[in-house]
Amino acid sequence: xxxxxxxxERFIVAGEGDFGExxxxxxxxxxxxxxxxxxxxxxxxxxxGALDDWRLAPAVPTSAFKSLRLAAGEPREVFRSSGTTRGxxxxxVHYHPYPDLYRTVIDASFAGACLPPAAGRxxxxxxxxxxxxxxxxxxxxxxxxxxxxxxxxxxxxxARKDGIDLxxxxxxxxxxxxxxxVLVLATALxxxxxxxxLEDEAGGAVRLPPGSRVFETGGFxxxxxxxxxxxxRRRAGAxxxxxxxxxxxxxxxxxxxxxxxxxAGGERLRTxxxxxxxxxxxxxxxxxxxxxxxxxxxxxxxxxxxxCHVLTEDLGVREDGAFRLLGRASGAELRGCSLTAExxxxx
Amino acid sequence: xxxxxxVAQRLAAAAPSLRAIPTERLLAAWNDTLAASLDPASPERxxxxxxxxxxxxxxxxxxxxxxxxxxxGMIGEAAAAELRRAIRQQEDGFSLVVLPAEPPGLMLQSLxxxxxxxxxxxxxxxxxxxxxxxxxxGALARRLPALREAYAAAVWTGGDETIEPALxxxxxxxxxxxxxxxxxxxxxxxxxxxxxxxxxxxxxxxRAERAGAAGPEADRRRVAARRPRQADRVGVxxxxxxxxxxxxxxxxxxWVGPGxxxxxxxxGMALDVATFDQRGCLSVHxxxxxxxxxxxxxxxxxxxxxELAEELxxxxxxxxxxxxxxxxxxxxxxxxxxxxxxxxxxxxxxxxHDARIGPSxxxxxxxxxxxxxxxxxxxWNGRLQGIAVAGHLPATVRxxxxxxxxxxxxxxxxxxxxxxxxxxxxxxxxxxxxxxx
Numbered sequence: 001x002x003x004x005x006x007x008x009e010r011f012i013v014a015g016e017g018d019f020g021e022x023x024x025x026x027x028x029x030x031x032x033x034x035x036x037x038x039x040x041x042x043x044x045x046x047x048x049g050a051l052d053d054w055r056l057a058p059a060v061p062t063s064a065f066k067s068l069r070l071a072a073g074e075p076r077e078v079f080r081s082s083g084t085t086r087g088x089x090x091x092x093v094h095y096h097p098y099p100d101l102y103r104t105v106i107d108a109s110f111a112g113a114c115l116p117p118a119a120g121r122x123x124x125x126x127x128x129x130x131x132x133x134x135x136x137x138x139x140x141x142x143x144x145x146x147x148x149x150x151x152x153x154x155x156x157x158x159a160r161k162d163g164i165d166l167x168x169x170x171x172x173x174x175x176x177x178x179x180x181x182v183l184v185l186a187t188a189l190x191x192x193x194x195x196x197x198l199e200d201e202a203g204g205a206v207r208l209p210p211g212s213r214v215f216e217t218g219g220f221x222x223x224x225x226x227x228x229x230x231x232x233r234r235r236a237g238a239x240x241x242x243x244x245x246x247x248x249x250x251x252x253x254x255x256x257x258x259x260x261x262x263x264a265g266g267e268r269l270r271t272x273x274x275x276x277x278x279x280x281x282x283x284x285x286x287x288x289x290x291x292x293x294x295x296x297x298x299x300x301x302x303x304x305x306x307x308c309h310v311l312t313e314d315l316g317v318r319e320d321g322a323f324r325l326l327g328r329a330s331g332a333e334l335r336g337c338s339l340t341a342e343x344x345x346x347x
Numbered sequence: 348x349x350x351x352x353x354v355a356q357r358l359a360a361a362a363p364s365l366r367a368i369p370t371e372r373l374l375a376a377w378n379d380t381l382a383a384s385l386d387p388a389s390p391e392r393x394x395x396x397x398x399x400x401x402x403x404x405x406x407x408x409x410x411x412x413x414x415x416x417x418x419x420g421m422i423g424e425a426a427a428a429e430l431r432r433a434i435r436q437q438e439d440g441f442s443l444v445v446l447p448a449e450p451p452g453l454m455l456q457s458l459x460x461x462x463x464x465x466x467x468x469x470x471x472x473x474x475x476x477x478x479x480x481x482x483x484x485g486a487l488a489r490r491l492p493a494l495r496e497a498y499a500a501a502v503w504t505g506g507d508e509t510i511e512p513a514l515x516x517x518x519x520x521x522x523x524x525x526x527x528x529x530x531x532x533x534x535x536x537x538x539x540x541x542x543x544x545x546x547x548x549x550x551x552x553x554r555a556e557r558a559g560a561a562g563p564e565a566d567r568r569r570v571a572a573r574r575p576r577q578a579d580r581v582g583v584x585x586x587x588x589x590x591x592x593x594x595x596x597x598x599x600x601x602w603v604g605p606g607x608x609x610x611x612x613x614x615g616m617a618l619d620v621a622t623f624d625q626r627g628c629l630s631v632h633x634x635x636x637x638x639x640x641x642x643x644x645x646x647x648x649x650x651x652x653x654e655l656a657e658e659l660x661x662x663x664x665x666x667x668x669x670x671x672x673x674x675x676x677x678x679x680x681x682x683x684x685x686x687x688x689x690x691x692x693x694x695x696x697x698x699x700h701d702a703r704i705g706p707s708x709x710x711x712x713x714x715x716x717x718x719x720x721x722x723x724x725x726x727w728n729g730r731l732q733g734i735a736v737a738g739h740l741p742a743t744v745r746x747x748x749x750x751x752x753x754x755x756x757x758x759x760x761x762x763x764x765x766x767x768x769x770x771x772x773x774x775x776x777x778x779x780x781x782x783x784x
Contacts, residue, residue: 330671
């Protein structure tokens with residue numbers, strides 16, 4: 001493990017060190033070890049010395065993870081994106097030479113964002129597949145680590161290779177309706193399916209113990225569902241007997257190692273100190289004013305094994321130090337002579 | 348405003364009076380209306396354009412050019428040839444056409460065949476572009492009032508349970524332009540209880556279907572639906588069998604083979620890209636080019652797009668489109684691909700190393716793929732619409748395009764200029780409107 005990895009771990013765990021200095025070191029590390037990144041910097045006339053300001057380090061579009069090997073070392077984990085159900089799309093591949101950094105990130109951020117205060121181990125129901133079912137999923141890696149760290153006996157995986165075992169999930173929820181707080185891990189789509197099933201079942205809504213939490217991540221990529229994160233949160237609150245604020249939304253992606261989480265009462269997502277974000281004007285790639293929409297870019301120190309500065313396909317706006325998602329950049333969807341999204345969603 | 352169901356009742360009874368209209372009167376009304384619609388100085392266009400410019404996000408020049416491109420080949424002799432065809436709907440009843448939001452004027456491609464077949468039609472306009480269809484039908488009815496009872500346009504939210512099942516139950520034919528999921532939803536609304544007639548899909552095959560051969564014929568599915576109970580709510584006789592003709596989302600390509608005049612080809616290809624700001628299914632997204640001239644052609648195309656940005660200025664760009672183009676440019680830079688620059692909305696040309704094609708994010712963004720032989724099209728079976736051709740197109744390559752569903756080949760610069768005789772997806776809409784079940 002390099003000294004830089006250790007310094008970044010200390011920053012993540014204890015806030016030791018200076019982010020700007022670490023970020024500059026990480027950018028130079030990428031320049032030295034990731035061939036496509038070095039070529040990009042060279043073509044743009046950016047010498048390693050100019051990387052002292054991390055904001056000047058070129059941000060790599062997430063699409064590059066689909067076509068280039070962006071690895072600073074021999075990978076010990078390889079994660080692949082799930083792709084959509086349509087289109088001739090290639091999947092992102094994220095090579096991880098330093099998966100312990102990922103574990104460190106989860107340990108440093110998950111509990112604070114998603115668990116009740118001072119929680120020890122607690123029963124967890126996962127609607128996210130385990131590693132055996134999805135060995136190349138970064139989300140499954142995360143869920144497995146959360147289980148390892150926080151799961152009490154009786155915790156269950158309800159996702160299979162071929163879908164969610166909703167019978168098991170509903171039985172589990174009803175069995176845990178009385179007792180200690182529980183945690184439900186779900187993708188947004190899985191959560192909607194679970195809520196639909198609860199609504200259809202004879203027993204209807206359950207009332208989970210106070211202090212319970214729901215972790216929800218991802219959108220409805222490639223699926224025709226007419227809903228919003230806010231609506232999902234409200235439904236989850238009603239059908240699981242929870243305060244909607246205890247439904248925590250995570251923003252993450254295969255191409256990033258760290259995550260942003262929602263805070264109580266809103267759609268705004270906050271990043272941890274080791275992953276600042278910027279909102280960039282697509283025309284100039286300059287940072288826009290607060291409240292102005294633009295492309296979201298993240299500098300994730302925990303991405304040291306690939307590239308730290310990532311330009312996403314998400315549009316967002318900075319509000320009160322956090323960001324709110326506005327949509328996606330055009331690109332992968334085939335739209336010629338099609339109905340609009342509004343028509344398509346409701347058709 | 349009457350509900351679509353009330354309108355449908357009126358349309359269903361209009362077929363006999365429609366058949367009685369002399370062809371020459373119909374032709375005169377069509378020609379006069381279409382000429383006015385293509386003339387930005389006409390009173391019709393002066394009334395319509397403010398709304399249409401807002402809803403289409405095209406520039407005034409872009410709108411004028413786009414409407415001329417789509418309509419000019421459907422006037423005069425071309426229209427006469429269609430309207431004089433000896434095909435007529437003999438039954439009572441109406442058909443339903445679900446229009447896309449873009450490009451504007453696409454309804455002409457289903458209206459002229461419907462007129463030729465004397466088939467009454469209810470057009471469902473998109474909420475995003477609800478202006479062109481009612482304006483055109485209104486202008487047509489002012490010239491030939493009998494048409495007012497046979498053609499109408501309405502807007503409702505797609506999938507409205509209080510409207511669509513009932514309409515599908517009584518419509519003789521439904522023609523829909525939509526995304527893959529929207530079309531599958533329409534299929535469900537039309538009913539799955541198949542018996543005699545058919546649903547013709549000119550849409551991308553589902554994943555499971557992509558493994559096999561594709562193309563217009565292979566895409567066709569012959570099923571039908573009966574929904575008599577829904578028909579009761581409309582108060583007209585249910586159609587003997589309901590047919591759905593679905594046009595899914597598609598893109599078009601350019602082909603530059605040996606012998607092409609690069610400067611002239613680049614100008615034509617740029618027109619095929621820029622028309623409707625690259626938002627139609629006949630818009631060129633990528634160009635497959637003889638490797639010997641790919642770099643030179645890419646340069647010429649970038650110059651032609653820059654010039655066109657002055658002649659046909661792009662409309663206001665959506666943030667998502669600008670972001671998409673920025674990402675394409677950044678991706679190209681990281682991969683060391685040659686690309687053009689300048690304003691995001693004025694066109695981008697990227698010379699790809701990868702022969703596999705992909706959709707453009709819009710704003711006149713084109714990937715140039717150096718390709719020597721048959722391009723890899725497996726991922727695009729059923730998703731290709733047209734090919735703008737310059738230079739030699741080998742028969743093997745043409746057959747590969749046809750197998751992928753291409754139904755239009757045209758010289759570069761003329762791809763989007765479809766005429767009245769074009770059969771989208773190989774389907775003769777007039778014959779479909781006229782067909783008894």
